[in-house]
Ligand code: SF4
C-alpha cells in the first residue's frame with residue numbers, strides 16, 4: 001500500500017526550539033518530499049534599522065540571533081568600518097576573535113545538547129548544558145552579559161579582558177576541555193548514537209555545493225570553506241585551518257562541530273597569548289556613505305550583511321542573509337528517502353535558527 | 360556505557376549543578392550589566408541619554424517642566440549606551456539583576 | 466564599494482547567472498533594495514571565498530525572471546523578495562503566493578516604497594519614530 005500522507009512537522013515540535021514547519025509528504029514511513037513553511041517569527045528588523053542611527057543599529061544586529069549575537073555585531077561593525085575607512089586597533093581585533101569563539105563554543109554545546117535531546121538522550125542533554133553554563137558565566141564575567149554581550153562597537157570593542165579575565169578564561173577553558181572530552185568521546189563511539197546518525201541525512205558534496213549550503217553542513221560534506229580563512233578580525237594571525245569531514249551525514253556534522261569546539265578552545269588560547277597591547281577602540285566621526293558587503297563565519301555558517309548608507313545617520317538599507325537560510329535548501333535535499341523517525345535528527349543536524357532566518 | 364562510569368559516579372556524589380532559586384541566589388558576577396541606576400544629584404537633565412537610547416527606555420524632562428529622569432525597565436535592554444554618552448557620568452550599571460516583578464521595585 | 470561588482474542588463478541576467486553556474490560558483494543570496502523608482506538587485510556568488518556580485522536594475526512594475534532553474538537555492542530568497550517588495554518573479558519553481566516570510570494577516574509588501582520616495586537615510590528621521 002502506498003498512499004501519500006502529508007504530515008505537518010512543526011511549528012510546535014519537541015525538538016524544535018523555534019517555529020518552522022516542514023510539510024512532509026510520506027509514503028508509508030518514508031519521506032517523499034518536504035516543503036518548508038516559515039514566517040512565524042518575522043520581526044522586520046531590516047526595516048527597523050531605517051529608524052535608528054547607525055550606532056544604535058549595532059544593538060539591533062546583536063538581537064538578530066539569540067545564540068550567535070556577538071558575531072552578528074562583528075559582521076555589522078566590520079561593514080560600517082569598511083565604508084567609513086576606520087582602522088580597528090589590533091587588540092580589539094583579538095578581543096573580537098575571543099568573544100566570537102566563546103559564542104561558537106556555547107552555540108555548538110547548545111546544539112549538541114539539543115541533538116542528544118532529539119534522539120531521546122535526556123541525560124546527555126543535561127550533561128552538555130551543564131558544561132555550557134561555564135561558557136555563559138565566562139561571558140558574563142568578561143563582557144557583562146550572558147549571551148547578548150553588547151561589547152562590539154563601531155571602531156573596536158567596549159571592554160578589555162584584563163589579567164584576571166584572562167586567568168578566568170584559561171581556567172574555564174581547561175575545565176571545559178575536560179568536560180567535552182568526557183562527554184564527546186564516549187558519545188561519538190556510542191552504539192546508540194551511531195545508529196541514529198551514521199548514514200542518516202546523507203548528502204553528497206556536489207549537491208551540498210549546488211544547494212549553497214554553508215558552515216558545518218557544508219564542511220561535513222567535504223567542502224573546506226570557512227570564512228575565517230579570509231582572516232577577518234585577527235583570524236589571519238592565528239593559523240586557522242577549517243575542520244572538514246567527508247561523509248556528509250548527521251554523524252559527520254556532529255564530528256565537525258565537536259572538533260570545532262576543541263578548535264575554538266585552541267583559538268581562544270592562542271588569541272589570549274598573542275594579543276598585543278593597544279587601545280581597544282578608535283573614535284568614529286561622521287556618517288556612513290557608501291555600500292559594502294560584509295561576511296563572517298558564524299557557528300552555523302556564513303552570514304552576509306549588505307549595508308548601504310547615504311551620508312545620513314540612518315542606514316538606507318541593511319540586509320542580512322543568515323546561515324540557516326542558506327542551509328534550508330540543503331535540508332530539503334536530505335529529507336527525501338529518510339524515515340519519519342529520523343526527520344527530527346536530520347532537521348537538527350543543520351542547526352536551524354529560525355528567528356534569524358526570518359529576521 | 361562503561362565509558363560513562365566516571366560521569367555517573369560524579370553525578371551521584373556531587374552536589375547538584377543547580378540552585379534552589381529563589382531561596383538561594385547566586386552572587387552577582389562583577390562587571391555584569393544587571394540594572395541601571397542614576398545619581399540624581401549630578402544629573403543636569405540634558406536629555407542626551409534619552410536621545411541616544413536605542414529603545415526609547417528613557418524620558419527626561421527639564422525646565423520649564425519639572426526636572427525628571429525616568430527609566431522604563433521593561434524597555435531597557437541594558438546596553439550601556441546611555442552610560443557612555445552621559446556628559447556628567449551620573450549613570451551606571453550595577454551587577455545585580457534588577458527585580459522588576461513589582462512596579463515599585465528598583 | 467563592493468568588490469568584484471559588475472552591472473548587467475536585466476535581459477542578460479539569466480545568461481550571466483548560467484555562466485556563473487557553469488564556472489562553479491556557489492549561490493549566496495540576492496539583495497534587493499527599493500530605490501523609489503526602481504529596484505536595485507544584487508546577485509551574490511561565491512567561489513573559493515571570493516565574492517562576486519551582479520547588479521541589475523529593475524524598473525518598478527517590470528517582471529523579474531527567476532533564476533531558480535539555475536540555482537534551486539534562489540527559490541527561497543526570490544519568494545522573500547516577492548513578499549517584501551511585491552516584485553513579480555516569473556517562473557519560480559515553487560511560488561508561495563506572497564506568503565513565504567509573512568503570515569496570512571500581515572500587510573502585503575511592507576518594504577515597498579511609493580515611487581519617487583526619497584531614500585530613508587537621506588532625510589534625518591524623527592527620533593523614536595519606531596512603531597509601537
Ligand atoms: S545624559 Fe546624563 S546628565 Fe544628561 S539627562 Fe541623561 S543622565 Fe542626566
Ligand code: SF4
Nearest residue numbers: 412435436438439441
Ligand atoms: S542601558 Fe541602553 S536601553 Fe537601557 S536606558 Fe541605557 S541606553 Fe537605553
